[in-house]
Structures are given as structure tokens and as C-alpha cells.
Amino acid sequence: MTAEDELVGTFEQRAHVQLEHPQVGRNIGAAMDMILGVRAGVFQGADVEAMRAAGEAIRAHTVANLDGYLDTWASNAEARGTKVFFADTGGEAVEYVSRVLRDRGARLVVKGKSMASEEIGLTPALEREGMEVVETDLGEYIVQIGHEPPSHIIVPAIHHDRQEIRDLFNRVHGTDLPDEPARITRFAREHLRTKFLSADAGITGVNFAIAETGSISIVTNEGNGRMSSSMPPVHIALMGMERILPSFRELTVMLPLLTASATGQRVSTYFNVITGPRRPEDPDGPDELHVVVIDNGRSAILPTEFRSILHCIRCGACLNVCPVFRHVGGHAYGSVYGGPIGAVLTPLLQGFERAGDLPHASSLCGACTEICPVNIPLHEHLLGLRREVARVRAPWAERATFGWWSRLWANARRYRFFIGVSRMAQRPFARRGRIGRAPWPFSRWTRGRDLPGVALETFREGWRRREGGT
Ligand code: SF4
Numbered sequence: 001m002t003a004e005d006e007l008v009g010t011f012e013q014r015a016h017v018q019l020e021h022p023q024v025g026r027n028i029g030a031a032m033d034m035i036l037g038v039r040a041g042v043f044q045g046a047d048v049e050a051m052r053a054a055g056e057a058i059r060a061h062t063v064a065n066l067d068g069y070l071d072t073w074a075s076n077a078e079a080r081g082t083k084v085f086f087a088d089t090g091g092e093a094v095e096y097v098s099r100v101l102r103d104r105g106a107r108l109v110v111k112g113k114s115m116a117s118e119e120i121g122l123t124p125a126l127e128r129e130g131m132e133v134v135e136t137d138l139g140e141y142i143v144q145i146g147h148e149p150p151s152h153i154i155v156p157a158i159h160h161d162r163q164e165i166r167d168l169f170n171r172v173h174g175t176d177l178p179d180e181p182a183r184i185t186r187f188a189r190e191h192l193r194t195k196f197l198s199a200d201a202g203i204t205g206v207n208f209a210i211a212e213t214g215s216i217s218i219v220t221n222e223g224n225g226r227m228s229s230s231m232p233p234v235h236i237a238l239m240g241m242e243r244i245l246p247s248f249r250e251l252t253v254m255l256p257l258l259t260a261s262a263t264g265q266r267v268s269t270y271f272n273v274i275t276g277p278r279r280p281e282d283p284d285g286p287d288e289l290h291v292v293v294i295d296n297g298r299s300a301i302l303p304t305e306f307r308s309i310l311h312c313i314r315c316g317a318c319l320n321v322c323p324v325f326r327h328v329g330g331h332a333y334g335s336v337y338g339g340p341i342g343a344v345l346t347p348l349l350q351g352f353e354r355a356g357d358l359p360h361a362s363s364l365c366g367a368c369t370e371i372c373p374v375n376i377p378l379h380e381h382l383l384g385l386r387r388e389v390a391r392v393r394a395p396w397a398e399r400a401t402f403g404w405w406s407r408l409w410a411n412a413r414r415y416r417f418f419i420g421v422s423r424m425a426q427r428p429f430a431r432r433g434r435i436g437r438a439p440w441p442f443s444r445w446t447r448g449r450d451l452p453g454v455a456l457e458t459f460r461e462g463w464r465r466r467e468g469g470t
Helices: 011-019 022-043 048-064 066-079 090-103 115-119 122-128 138-145 162-173 181-198 224-230 248-263 307-311 317-321 323-328 339-350 367-371 378-393 396-409 412-425 459-468
Strands: 083-087 108-111 132-135 201-205 208-210 215-220 234-240 270-274 288-294
Touching: 011 022, 011 323, 022 248, 022 317, 022 323, 048 066, 048 248, 048 307, 066 083, 066 208, 066 288, 083 090, 090 122, 090 201, 090 234, 090 288, 108 181, 108 224, 115 122, 115 201, 115 234, 122 132, 132 138, 138 162, 138 181, 162 181, 181 224, 201 224, 208 248, 215 224, 215 234, 215 248, 224 234, 224 270, 307 339, 317 323, 317 339, 317 367, 323 339, 339 367, 339 378, 367 378, 396 412
Parallel strands: 083 288, 108 132, 108 201, 201 234, 234 288
Antiparallel strands: 208 215, 215 270
16 A cells, blocks of 8 residues: 555544544553653653754754755765665655666565655555565564554554454464464564565665765664665665754764654664675675665755754654544554644645645644654644645635635624624524534534634623723
């Protein structure tokens, strides 16, 4: 399933499907609380605001000078033997990766976690070419054998509990595993090890690229990124074009921000820095290293008011605190990027026609903005996108209604008249200042919440009454 295939129906329709399975919300909520608790512990005593400000400054500077840093990184990477390919579109990236693998006669490909690969629909494309592609991150492996997309950018199978995962493994592998995480994990590890040992190529994502040395870095907790990148003879890394840092100095700031925000760790279990393919004196490593730098709509965001969304380091913290995400889970967003980051990024990458309803998948509580380690004003972007979508996509009748309303309220006499009429019209429906069930066309609003009634007295009327004693 590609990111495009996933955008079937509207957010509302997909959310209703998810809400029919309350277990999903319970599983996600419990896991998110656990992650947030650990995160709070790791940040205790640290000057979090200073760290966030430093992270924001680094990302803002890098994205503002993106072309220069990408050029520096690419020439340093090529000088160390890395083959660099800049893909304008997801299709170009898929075509390049397919060609490299076809030319090497690859049949079995092991894959580390990569949201960029999910974004461009790489796995299904390679499978259509007859290759076996095996996800090696445990969460990604679970959703792969369950034939579903990831539901969270850091913990892809978070919507499942251990019993569901046990049943899935037993069904797919014909085993009789208990619902003990250690036993399930050991089985997965043994199964995946045979794949690592016989793979023709490995594909991974990139957490940060470092311009000064032409390196890429990969953060994992399971060691699968290291094995996917070092055991097969060919390593292909996929990277969104914004995932670059000037030097290792900036990496020392961004790495702890990423690991603490993502999983509540001071540092991840594994952290790889890769600078070129294996040299003759190296004991191991791939003979070929390719890095595919993916634009796929990102450069169109650069000159807009939404540019800071490219500062994102994909930590997933905004998903963990989002009340909407916690209820409906990632699948409701119909894209690989769920939660607040998805509600902003997906419409910008895929267009308002396909994903213009996502900015409304938010209560605008601002929790996402408060937790973002690089201070991206997510709720302001959501509001800005709502305005943009309304300007571009709102039906004629809606635009006419709001235009008429705005003209009506721009005049004090007309406004007062409108308020008076509304007060009378609401009488059959209002109880204690709230309207629980409004008539059409407002009934869709009151299906999910109360509508505040028009106040029985305006501020001016109340003021006059006090002053005049009437
Ligand atoms: S928007 Fe901020 S909080 Fe959300 S994933 Fe990106 S960096 Fe993390």
C-alpha cells in the first residue's frame, strides 16, 4: 500500500472505522502515557527550553541554507565513494532503487525502518518486481506480516496488544508462541537473522546527514539498522532532503533531543555513523553505498509560511500528546505521517484535494507545539492550513455563506438585528445557554458536542442596564 493508496475516504470516515475498535485507543493511550512518563524522567533537571531553543536554531539555520549544505554533503559523500542520487519525486526515487537492485540481481532485501520509504511506497514497488522485502524493525515487521501500514512514526505497531501480536505470529508462522514479549521477540530475532545472513541488499532510512564529512547517521534500538547497513553487499539509504546538519557539533545537540523526545532515552541503544562504503582495510561493510535524497514536494514548502515543518526530526512526540491521535490512532490519517505532524505535512506534500481535511483533525489545544523539541508552531500551521484550504477548496455555497455573514456582521445595526433574531430562533432548542440538538444544517455540529447558545444579554446591553439601573 503506498501513501497515496492509503488516502481512501475522508479523515472523518477513517476515524469512524477506527473508533469502532475502542481497544485501539486504549492500547495507544496506555503506550503513549508510558513513553511520556519516561520522557519526563529523562528531561528532569535539564534546561528543556534552552535545549529546544538550540534545536530550533540549528534546524532553522540548516533549512534556510539547505541547498548549500546539501551540496557540501553530496561532494564530501561522493569523495568517500558514496553514490548520491537526488530524486525530485517519489517515483524517481523508487525507479533508482529498483534499477540498482535489478542491476545487482537482488532477490532478497532486508529493510530497516524508514518513513521516507513508506512515503514513496517503495516496498510494494519492489515486490511487484518479484523481490522479497523483509522489514527488520520488530514493529515494522509486525505491521508488514499483518498487511497494514504503520500507525506511529516511532512505534509502528503500537495499536496492537501482546495477545494480538501473539495470534498474528502464530497464524503467519504456524507457531504456538505464548503472549510473552521475550518469547515472541526471540522468535522474530531468529527468523530475521536468517534473512540478514542471506540478503542481497539492505535498505535503511537516515536520521541525520552530516555535511562536513558526507556521513549519514542511523538511530535504532534493535541493531537492525546496523545489520541492514553492514551485512549485505549493497546498502541503499533513503533520506528526506531536509534531514541534514552542518557538522558533528550540531549532531551532539540534535541526537539527545531526538532520543529523549522519541523514546525517553538519553541515547539510543545503537547509533551508527556511516561515511562511504567499505574501504579495503575495513573488516566489514557494504561494497556499495547509495544515498537517495528525496524532495517529493519538500522544496515547494520552503518558500511558504509553513517552512518550519521541514525542521521536524520525526521524534513522534507530537503524536503522543495529541488527544485526537490518541483516540483514533495513525491509520485514520490515511498517510504514513499521523498526528499533528501528519495533519500539517501530508496536505503540503500530497495536496489539498487529497488531504485538505487533515488540518481539521485537531482540537487546537496546542499540546503538540508545547512538546515539539524544535519548537515547530504546529497548531499555528494547522490554523494557517485551514485558512489556505478554505480559500482554495471550500465549496461555492460555503464561501458565499461566510462572505454574506462577514458583510452582515461588519455593520453594528445589522449585527444587533442578527443577534436579536438568533436569540428568538434558538428558544425551542436552548437549555441553560447550551443547544444540545440543533436543527439542520447545524445538527452535524451538535451530533458530537453542544453548541453554545447566543447570550441572552450582550455586554453592551448589560453595561447599559448597570449604568442606567434598568
Ligand atoms: S513536529 Fe516536532 S514533535 Fe512532531 S515529530 Fe516533528 S519534531 Fe517531533
